[in-house]
Amino acid sequence: xxxxxxxxxxxxxxxxxxxxxxxxxxxxxxxxxxxxxxxxxxxxxxxxxxxxxxxxxxxxxxxxxxxxxxxxxxxxxxxxxxxxxxxxxxxxxxxxxxxxxxxxxxxxxxxxxxxxxxxxxxxxxxxxxxxxxxxxxxxxxxxxxxxxxxxxxxxxxxxxxxxxxxxxxxxxxxxxxxxxxxxxxxxxxxxxxxxxxxxxxxxxxxxxxxxxxxxxxxxxxxxxxxxxxxxxxxxxxxxxxxxxxxxxxxxxxxxxxxxxxxxxxxxxxxxxxxxxxxxxxxxxxxxxxxxxxxxxxxxxxxxxxxxxxxxxxxxxxxxxxxxxxxxxxxxx
Amino acid sequence: xxxxxxxxxxxxxxxxxxxxxxxxxxxxxxxxxxxxxxxxxxxxxxxxxxxxxxxxxxxxxxxxxxxxxxxxxxxxxxxxxxxxxxxxxxxxxxxxxxxxxxxxxxxxxxxxxxxxxxxxxxxxxxxxxxxxxxxxxxxxxxxxxxxxxxxxxxxxxxxxxxxxxxxxxxxxxxxxxxxxxxxxxxxxxxxxxxxxxxxxxxxxxxxxxxxxxxxxxxxxxxxxxxxxxxxxxxxxxxxxxxxxxxxxxxxxxxxxxxxxxxxxxxxxxxxxxxxxxxxxxxxxxxxxxxx
Numbered sequence: 001x002x003x004x005x006x007x008x009x010x011x012x013x014x015x016x017x018x019x020x021x022x023x024x025x026x027x028x029x030x031x032x033x034x035x036x037x038x039x040x041x042x043x044x045x046x047x048x049x050x051x052x053x054x055x056x057x058x059x060x061x062x063x064x065x066x067x068x069x070x071x072x073x074x075x076x077x078x079x080x081x082x083x084x085x086x087x088x089x090x091x092x093x094x095x096x097x098x099x100x101x102x103x104x105x106x107x108x109x110x111x112x113x114x115x116x117x118x119x120x121x122x123x124x125x126x127x128x129x130x131x132x133x134x135x136x137x138x139x140x141x142x143x144x145x146x147x148x149x150x151x152x153x154x155x156x157x158x159x160x161x162x163x164x165x166x167x168x169x170x171x172x173x174x175x176x177x178x179x180x181x182x183x184x185x186x187x188x189x190x191x192x193x194x195x196x197x198x199x200x201x202x203x204x205x206x207x208x209x210x211x212x213x214x215x216x217x218x219x220x221x222x223x224x225x226x227x228x229x230x231x232x233x234x235x236x237x238x239x240x241x242x243x244x245x246x247x248x249x250x251x252x253x254x255x256x257x258x259x260x261x262x263x264x265x266x267x268x269x270x271x272x273x274x275x276x277x278x279x280x281x282x283x284x285x286x287x288x289x290x291x292x293x294x295x296x297x298x299x300x301x302x303x304x305x306x307x308x309x310x311x312x313x314x315x316x317x318x319x320x321x322x323x324x325x326x327x328x329x330x331x332x
Numbered sequence: 333x334x335x336x337x338x339x340x341x342x343x344x345x346x347x348x349x350x351x352x353x354x355x356x357x358x359x360x361x362x363x364x365x366x367x368x369x370x371x372x373x374x375x376x377x378x379x380x381x382x383x384x385x386x387x388x389x390x391x392x393x394x395x396x397x398x399x400x401x402x403x404x405x406x407x408x409x410x411x412x413x414x415x416x417x418x419x420x421x422x423x424x425x426x427x428x429x430x431x432x433x434x435x436x437x438x439x440x441x442x443x444x445x446x447x448x449x450x451x452x453x454x455x456x457x458x459x460x461x462x463x464x465x466x467x468x469x470x471x472x473x474x475x476x477x478x479x480x481x482x483x484x485x486x487x488x489x490x491x492x493x494x495x496x497x498x499x500x501x502x503x504x505x506x507x508x509x510x511x512x513x514x515x516x517x518x519x520x521x522x523x524x525x526x527x528x529x530x531x532x533x534x535x536x537x538x539x540x541x542x543x544x545x546x547x548x549x550x551x552x553x554x555x556x557x558x559x560x561x562x563x564x565x566x567x568x569x570x571x572x573x574x575x576x577x578x579x580x581x582x583x584x585x586x587x588x589x590x591x592x593x594x595x596x597x598x599x600x601x602x603x604x605x606x607x608x609x610x611x612x613x614x615x616x617x618x619x620x621x622x623x
Binding site: 058104107111115116119120122130244247248252280283284286288290291294295299 | 419422424426429430433436558559597600608
């Protein structure tokens with residue numbers, strides 16, 4: 001890395017953050033809705049990235065946790081509780097359920113784990129749909145209020161977008177800290193070589209459950225924001241395809257890369273919107289784009305960047321070596 | 333008890349179709365480690381190909397042949413060459429994700445180019461009821477059951493009794509050794525993709541008259557075949573057959589004895605129990621695990 005790389009990165013980061021704050025100010029209602037949706041999905045995908053990308057546990061249930069969070073928030077806020085309390089409950093609930101779902105991961109791995117979580121996802125959908133005393137069944141829950149944050153009403157699209165963006169920022173910082181903490185390193189050890197992790201004294205059982213629970217809790221956070229964002233929820237958005245979409249976001253962005261979920265959510269939420277001018281073809285084009293990308297780079301978009309940087313580094317290193325060698329020769 | 337008998341027959345008939353789809357699913361897994369999340373859409377598509385042929389004026393029998401041929405080209409050959417081959421060396425997960433995208437693509441294409449509404453589909457077995465042992469049974473159920481069982485027997489005979497079948501099994505079980513003893517492994521893998529395409533086309537032909545042709549019908553079917561394959565044993569053809577029949581019967585019994593709301597939950601709970609307590613499946617052999 002050259003000397004100016006770090007300030008450049010910080011400047012780029014600040015520019016992106018400033019852009020996310022300033023540019024949407026004159027967006028219309030729909031544009032703000034899509035951007036808010038991006039922020040919410042990025043949070044959910046970040047949770048899945050923790051479970052899948054860092055700890056290596058395949059989960060097809062993240063959509064169900066978004067659902068759990070959304071229903072918790074919808075039920076509580078329509079009964080007069082403030083949203084922050086509902087978010088805490090959503091986190092606790094998703095964390096607990098995620099912890100329990102982690103137990104199969106202790107017994108089975110890889111595709112079997114994927115199937116257990118897939119079954120859980122569909123079961124959760126059935127509960128959302130059938131327990132109408134709690135969830136309103138197929139009619140769902142409407143008139144979900146948007147919160148007052150620090151005394152400011154966020155019922156308009158722009159203030160609520162800032163709520164979503166702010167939540168994304170908090171979650172991003174927390175995840176940033178987590179993957180650099182000993183826990184994050186333990187997660188990666190779990191992914192790379194569970195047997196060796198165990199022999200190094202890492203309690204693999206506890207960390208596997210933790211990876212599931214924390215990832216799921218972030219799904220819950222996303223859900224708790226999704227409910228006031230759409231102000232109406234029914235079971236349909238939380239069926240299996242949401243879990244599959246979230247998994248696609250993580251893989252397409254780049255599993256195990258910190259910025260992967262941001263990019264993946266951007267592609268999954270914004271690309272179909274940009275392709276909307278093609279009318280009925282946009283989801284088809286999206287599917288083809290995902291397939292082409294995965295054929296080109298199975299590690300996702302950030303995988304391409306990673307490979308490019310690695311190549312450049314080796315080239316730079318070999319150039320340095322060549323220079324050093326020629327210098328040695330001239331000295332002799 | 334007449335009710336139970338009817339449920340069993342209907343369950344076996346749908347179960348036999350699940351079995352066809354599940355067998356194809358396990359074949360792909362065995363020979364190329366492909367987890368095909370688009371398998372349900374693979375069943376949905378051939379019915380539309382046949383409908384399109386009929387709209388173009390072909391008689392039903394010709395539409396069936398064209399539909400099967402086209403699905404072998406699209407879902408067998410093209411699927412393998414364009415998606416599976418470039419991605420196989422990158423491991424299981426990226427390919428599985430790519431098939432999820434493929435599922436979206438197929439669904440949307442059918443919705444866009446054909447119809448978003450459910451279309452009726454002619455039955456190849458005569459409809460009506462017959463009486464067996466004093467029970468009135470739908471002729472369609474019997475016909476579907478017989479045809480599906482014939483197909484499954486044909487396939488097992490091919491795999492177990494012919495040299496070609498032995499070569500396919502060798503290619504699936506140990507590609508390296510198979511290559512050494514002269515089995516054309518690549519061609520065998522291609523063959524399993526063609527067989528899968530044939531099986532899903534057949535399943536499509538049998539199940540669409542019952543459930544109508546709709547772009548979204550693959551979701552339920554794919555999941556049922558999935559569950560059948562895992563419950564029976566992911567690495568065994570006979571396991572997939574048993575799993576398919578079991579899930580079909582379980583599904584039908586659950587619909588009338590548990591509740592229509594939670595009928596879909598019964599196979600799922602069964603699946604979770606099987607994975608937790610017998611992950612290799614009811615009839616499968618244990619795979620070596622990384623952990």
